[in-house]
Amino acid sequence: MIALGNDRVRLTVDPDRGASVLRFEALMGAGAVPVLAPADPPGDGPAEAAMFLMAPFANRARGNRLRHGNHVIPVQPNTDEPLALHGIAWQRTWTVAAQSSDRLRLRLDPADRDPMRLRMTFDIALTATGAAFGLTLETTGDGVLPVGLGFHPFFPRLPETTVAFAAQHLWPEGEGHLPRGREPVPGGEDYRAPRRLPEAWRNQCYSGWSGRADIDQPSLGYTLRMEARGLGALMLFATPDMPRFALEPQSHVSGETATGPDGLRSLAPGASVSGAMALDVSQAAGPG
DSSP states (O other), rough: EEEOOSSSEEEEEEGGTTTTEEEEEEEEEEEEEESOOOOOSSOOSSSGGGEEEBBBBSSBOOGGGEEETTTTEEEEOOOSSSOOOBBBBSSSEEEEEEEEEEEEEEEEOOEEEEEEOEEEEEEEEOOOEEEEEEEEEEESSSSSSOOOOOEEEEEOOOOTOEEEEOOSSSEEEEEGGBBBBOEEEEGGGOSSSOOOOOSOOEEEEEEEESEEEEETTTTEEEEEEEEEOOOOOOEEOTTTTTTTTEEEESOOOOOOBSTTTTTTTEEEETOEEEEEEEEEEOOOOSOO
8 A cells, every 4th residue: 555645635545456545534623534435344345445446438338348430349247247347447456657755656557368458547646735636548559449537536425515516418327227318407416506415326427517526524624626627427426325425527428338429539549548636625614
């Protein structure tokens, strides 16, 4: 495990667990408070971490295929679910390329067994108010590849937690945890004004996302702003029995694993694509 820190935040990463972030805390007057939330009780897998990476696709691969035109790349289920989930980045061992007290670069080179020749780079930089994360995919083979990427952070869910973000479309969950299509955002699922999370299962994607989300945590004494670049979709995952929830910035809609406006991107030989996410903490009045 690798620990990064400054006088405002501290963060722990495990390259051996898919470069997962195990802990991210803000240092405030009352001590350290969680910005990201690992599973409780804790587990050893990346899905139990506070954040993991999604690449070369995010969430579920429809039909266990990635497609670019007539070119189809089959992908194998990698959990106990029938569809491949979140790509390979979160289940591989990464290597350290550069490290300081408040910065880290990790790298994942393609394995011989990989059907997609991609080199991945994960950058973390702590700031005075939080942390900046960057993920880059670069082709190392000869063919055009359909690719996607994203971040899967979990946040503390408390009774007073509110969420706000703007998006143009909703993709409600259908059979097999895949979206059943695109529709205008209905009032009950609209987060343009801050609102608490619903007391029911949610596993749905928003497209046309503005790239910004605000999470107010009065019980923890702060407001968190998420800002993303190169990631136009936002996945919301929340269940009433889980003390954390996920807002996942990603480059494509869940299940849209063919190249297209809402789907994967075509990456030419030697080309690269990147996505970035910043998490900034503002101290607020209240407990903590």
